Amino acid sequence: MDYDVVVVGAGNAALCAAISARENGASVLVLEKAREDEKGGNSYFTAGGFRFTHEGLDDVRQDILVDLSDHEAEGMILPSHDRQHFYETLMKVTRGQADETLAWILIDHSRPTMAWMRQNGVRFIPMYGRQSYEVDGKQHFYGGVNIEAVGGGAGLVEFLLTRCQRLGIEIRYGTGATKLLQDRDYTISGLTVRGPDGYEDIACRAVVLACGGFESNPEMRVRYLGQGWDLARVRGTRHNTGEGIGMALDIGAVPHGNWSGCHSVGWDISAPPFGDRWVLDNFQKHSYPLGIMVNLDGERFVDEGEDYRNLTYVRFGKAIMAQPHRTAIQIFDRKTVHRLRDEYRIREVTKVEADSIEDLAEGIEVDPTKLRRTIEAFNAACRPGDYNPAILDGVRTEGIQPAKSNWALPIDEPPYAAFVTTTGVTFTFGGLKIDETNAVQDLADRPIPGLFAAGELVGGLFYENYPGGSGLTSGAVFGKRAGAHAADHAKRQSGGG
Numbered sequence: 001m002d003y004d005v006v007v008v009g010a011g012n013a014a015l016c017a018a019i020s021a022r023e024n025g026a027s028v029l030v031l032e033k034a035r036e037d038e039k040g041g042n043s044y045f046t047a048g049g050f051r052f053t054h055e056g057l058d059d060v061r062q063d064i065l066v067d068l069s070d071h072e073a074e075g076m077i078l079p080s081h082d083r084q085h086f087y088e089t090l091m092k093v094t095r096g097q098a099d100e101t102l103a104w105i106l107i108d109h110s111r112p113t114m115a116w117m118r119q120n121g122v123r124f125i126p127m128y129g130r131q132s133y134e135v136d137g138k139q140h141f142y143g144g145v146n147i148e149a150v151g152g153g154a155g156l157v158e159f160l161l162t163r164c165q166r167l168g169i170e171i172r173y174g175t176g177a178t179k180l181l182q183d184r185d186y187t188i189s190g191l192t193v194r195g196p197d198g199y200e201d202i203a204c205r206a207v208v209l210a211c212g213g214f215e216s217n218p219e220m221r222v223r224y225l226g227q228g229w230d231l232a233r234v235r236g237t238r239h240n241t242g243e244g245i246g247m248a249l250d251i252g253a254v255p256h257g258n259w260s261g262c263h264s265v266g267w268d269i270s271a272p273p274f275g276d277r278w279v280l281d282n283f284q285k286h287s288y289p290l291g292i293m294v295n296l297d298g299e300r301f302v303d304e305g306e307d308y309r310n311l312t313y314v315r316f317g318k319a320i321m322a323q324p325h326r327t328a329i330q331i332f333d334r335k336t337v338h339r340l341r342d343e344y345r346i347r348e349v350t351k352v353e354a355d356s357i358e359d360l361a362e363g364i365e366v367d368p369t370k371l372r373r374t375i376e377a378f379n380a381a382c383r384p385g386d387y388n389p390a391i392l393d394g395v396r397t398e399g400i401q402p403a404k405s406n407w408a409l410p411i412d413e414p415p416y417a418a419f420v421t422t423t424g425v426t427f428t429f430g431g432l433k434i435d436e437t438n439a440v441q442d443l444a445d446r447p448i449p450g451l452f453a454a455g456e457l458v459g460g461l462f463y464e465n466y467p468g469g470s471g472l473t474s475g476a477v478f479g480k481r482a483g484a485h486a487a488d489h490a491k492r493q494s495g496g497g
Ligand SMILES: Cc1cc2nc3c(=O)[nH]c(=O)nc-3n(C[C@H](O)[C@H](O)[C@H](O)COP(=O)(O)OP(=O)(O)OC[C@H]3O[C@@H](n4cnc5c(N)ncnc54)[C@H](O)[C@@H]3O)c2cc1C
Pocket: 008, 009, 010, 011, 012, 013, 014, 031, 032, 033, 034, 039, 040, 041, 042, 043, 044, 045, 046, 047, 048, 049, 050, 051, 175, 176, 177, 178, 210, 211, 212, 213, 235, 236, 237, 239, 240, 241, 242, 243, 244, 280, 281, 426, 427, 454, 455, 456, 457, 468, 469, 470, 471, 472, 473, 475
């Protein structure tokens, strides 16, 4: 055997799997299709925000936010996020379709896995810029995704790679897995890879597939997500082209989960086809709950204030795809523009500012009469109330469709600001089926011995929508578990356990 465990991919899920397999005594090789200068997969492009269960600030300060000073702690309010709440949020956004077993594994292992990551050198800070508002002199955190890795996704990947290096884990960049190899008894015996010097077979006792979904493959996007999705921008890596899923299906794995669904969001219309390693996730425009969104016909098409942005942004990414030219324009006025998230203040932003609705309409190429009519109708429907962007404040419209259910302030104080967006696809929901040991299931619902999976390419957890911050948590939780189970399997195969 060349290795006990080969991990395919080098994003968050894969690196957690590699660390955990090594901790459990396995010799480990990590294969990464991208060159080193494109390392980190989608995980690199993230804000590094994690959703996990906890009992509030004192709790997380024990073993996760260990670097927070007393002074910083005094200035913040961090609501707890208990397991029932996490479960209800997941089931609410997936309309009860998330796999129960996977859901509870994700939820119950989320907090211990965060502490494990901290022990492995990943440092965390509160998500001040994006998940809190200042109310009465204190930062009030909301929405369940309140802690991020220092340095965001890039920082997260660097912490994990440093740990891998310390543990002596070999990483081969520019080397993609192309085929899984099996013995006659069905057990995984290795894989074929394509590296800088061509094809090579590597023998191993177990494989962990953690090489992302098919979001960067336009042909698969059209085949599974539907017409027009080939034209969507990709928010992250160009390397998640579905090979991991394909290799497993080729040897009889069962397809699982929401193959026609994906995570997608409102994304600046000027963004390039794939993620930009400098701008990162700042092309996203996630402050729409504070204003309104119209299409190129000047019409609103969603309830912008239906819920916290963490619970609506994915559905709205898909809703934008259905608008003329896949375009949506977010509009704010002087009352709210100062509250916009940091991503609105980057140089690479498609923004129009004007002192009248007519001038604004001209700048965004929408019929001024139509836009004025939409805004006047919206303003007339806004009911007064106790406005508070940090809670579901119930400040709503009455008598218009779609309604705005929270944070409905009239758009009537110039200067007005408009931001032009389209849809950016983040990752796909369909993939492989795993059991409680992360073993990939075949068409007869039997585990394929020696094949494990984690991260984006696992199906069954997210359907139609997604609770923000769960992708990294899922990668870490299932990656850690996959690594441990793969190491265990390898031990048994070698007669050692
Ligand atoms: C812009 C953006 C912002 C995001 N923000 C957040 C956030 O704040 N919080 C959150 O929870 N989630 C966020 N997400 C979602 C999150 O990125 C994913 O859920 C998570 O990173 C997926 O991790 P992964 O390890 O499964 O995949 P990845 O990190 O994408 O890793 C997969 C790796 O596999 C490699 N690979 C592909 N094919 C092969 C092959 N054949 N052989 C070898 N290697 C291969 C790829 O090159 C890649 O490096 C965001 C995503 C994007 C794009």
